[in-house]
Structure formats: structure tokens, C-alpha cells
Amino acid sequence: MILPETTPMKRLFGVLALLLALFPAPAFAAPLKVVATFSVLGDMVRQVGGDRIDLTVLVGPDGDAHTFEPSPADARLLASADLLFLNGLGFEPWLAKLAAASGTQARFVAASDGVEPLSMNEGGATVPDPHAWQDLANGAIYVRNIEAALASAAPADAKAFHENAAHLLRELADLDKWTRAEIAALPEPSRKIITTHNAFGYFGAAYGIAFLAPEGLSTDAEPSARTLARLIDQIKREHIRALFIENMSDPRFIRMISAETGASLGGKLYSDALSKPGGAAPTYQAMFRNNVPQLVAAMRQNR
Numbered sequence: 001m002i003l004p005e006t007t008p009m010k011r012l013f014g015v016l017a018l019l020l021a022l023f024p025a026p027a028f029a030a031p032l033k034v035v036a037t038f039s040v041l042g043d044m045v046r047q048v049g050g051d052r053i054d055l056t057v058l059v060g061p062d063g064d065a066h067t068f069e070p071s072p073a074d075a076r077l078l079a080s081a082d083l084l085f086l087n088g089l090g091f092e093p094w095l096a097k098l099a100a101a102s103g104t105q106a107r108f109v110a111a112s113d114g115v116e117p118l119s120m121n122e123g124g125a126t127v128p129d130p131h132a133w134q135d136l137a138n139g140a141i142y143v144r145n146i147e148a149a150l151a152s153a154a155p156a157d158a159k160a161f162h163e164n165a166a167h168l169l170r171e172l173a174d175l176d177k178w179t180r181a182e183i184a185a186l187p188e189p190s191r192k193i194i195t196t197h198n199a200f201g202y203f204g205a206a207y208g209i210a211f212l213a214p215e216g217l218s219t220d221a222e223p224s225a226r227t228l229a230r231l232i233d234q235i236k237r238e239h240i241r242a243l244f245i246e247n248m249s250d251p252r253f254i255r256m257i258s259a260e261t262g263a264s265l266g267g268k269l270y271s272d273a274l275s276k277p278g279g280a281a282p283t284y285q286a287m288f289r290n291n292v293p294q295l296v297a298a299m300r301q302n303r
Ligand code: ZN
Pocket: 066, 131, 198, 199, 272
């Protein structure tokens, strides 16, 4: 093939046109400003968005999203965001007010969109249970929603988002299989736990574990001797030695339960927030790798 004769200037324009065709404007654009409401969701967004997004998480590691109180800095952050990911299902009761105060133009995406919601009891009322991410199949729904929203906000990076999401989805499928195998190794009658955590409804439904509330125990205050006696009765009656009681710190009570029933308190479970980096559960996947062995070891004591 014989190329037509060109002047150096024409050739330069040709190269520029080619560059523009190869790298359309959005590829040069600043990374998408993304906000996620809490650490578990933020980690999923981080894994899908990778280095193509500028991510901030409102309620960080070890934080409680139920009772979060946003600051003026959070409103300023939201005002400059392109995209906000929330859990939905009533998990972020403070968000509507924050959004109004910030005047944000960000697109809001509920990561739980498409999840089959369970309900839970809260102060005597039946409300949607927001803790849907505790079922890994729901986690996969979150990841697909995140991928779709990021891709539509930054189409030039859609391929990267898709690859990251596909990688994460494979990991979640493996983790789901492992979780099922770990629990299947336990005799069926022993698959039950007494806990003050109310965040494991989806986990229990997905993986076949009964999570029972400790009778008479409130979730915020240290138990009294009388509620402790009720708890000991319940442990004996239900033949459950798997106990995850968050607020019991009095070592005398823990010794008493152990002496009366043979049960001991299980370790720390992560439900609504991740740990800090370097902790036991710094990612969504690490949360399951922390919780599942602790739950299984505790249920192994049931008889
Ligand atoms: Zn919760």
C-alpha cells in the first residue's frame, strides 16, 4: 500500500485525531467522587471501583451506622459527590436529612435494591431487617448494583469495573460454598446460638442457623443478677452453649454462666462494621472468615 504524501503538519493532526479517538475525553476526566454510607458497603465499592474512583466512607470501621450523627463536614462531602451508595432498608435513618442539608446533586443508589427483605422486631414494631449483606448471595446483589451504577456514571471505566466485580463475585461464591460446608459439618440439632447481636437474621436464614435472643437481657446495659438467672435457665433448657453476648463484661457473670452451664462466651463477631486495617475483619470477605469459624466452634459445644 502506497501512502499519500503528507506534510509533517498534516501527519501531526493525524496523530492527534488518532489519540483523541483512542482516548475519548472521559478517560482524562477526574475520578468519580463516590461516597458510601458505612464500612462494609464501602469495602465492596472500593473492591469494584479500584483506583478509578475517589471513595469516602461516612461511618468508618467499628462505627455504628444505626446511630450515626452526621457533621457539617459530612454535608460538605456529600455536596461534592457524584454518586452515593447507601444500604437502604432503613439502615441509614439520618441520610435524608443530611442529603437535604447538603443540597447534593449526587445520584443515590441503594445497594440492597433487588434483595428479598426479611423483617425484624425493633422496639415491639416489625420493620424491614437492613442487615442483608450477612447473606453472601445478597452481597452478590450489592456488587452487581455497585458495578452497574459505577459503569453508568463513568462509562469509560466500565471494563475495569466489570473485571473487578467479576473477580469479587467469584470470591463471594467460593466463600458461600465454604460457609455452607463449615456449617454442614455440624449436626443439625446443634445449629443454634444465643446472641444479643440482632444482625444475623439473613445469615441464619441463608445458612440454617437459629439465632435466639437471650431472654430478659437488654442489649445496652450490663445484665442484672436476675436476668442472668433467666439466661442460665434458657441455656440449660435449649441445650445451647454457643453464646455471643456483646455487653457482658463482668467476669463474675461470665464465670457463673460457665460454672452453671458449661457454656463460655464466643469471640468477637463483626456484623454492622468492619475492623480497622490490620484487625480481624478489614474487608467484607474477612468478616465472614472471622465470623464463621467462631460461630462453628461455639456451636460445636452445643449438646
Ligand atoms: Zn445493625
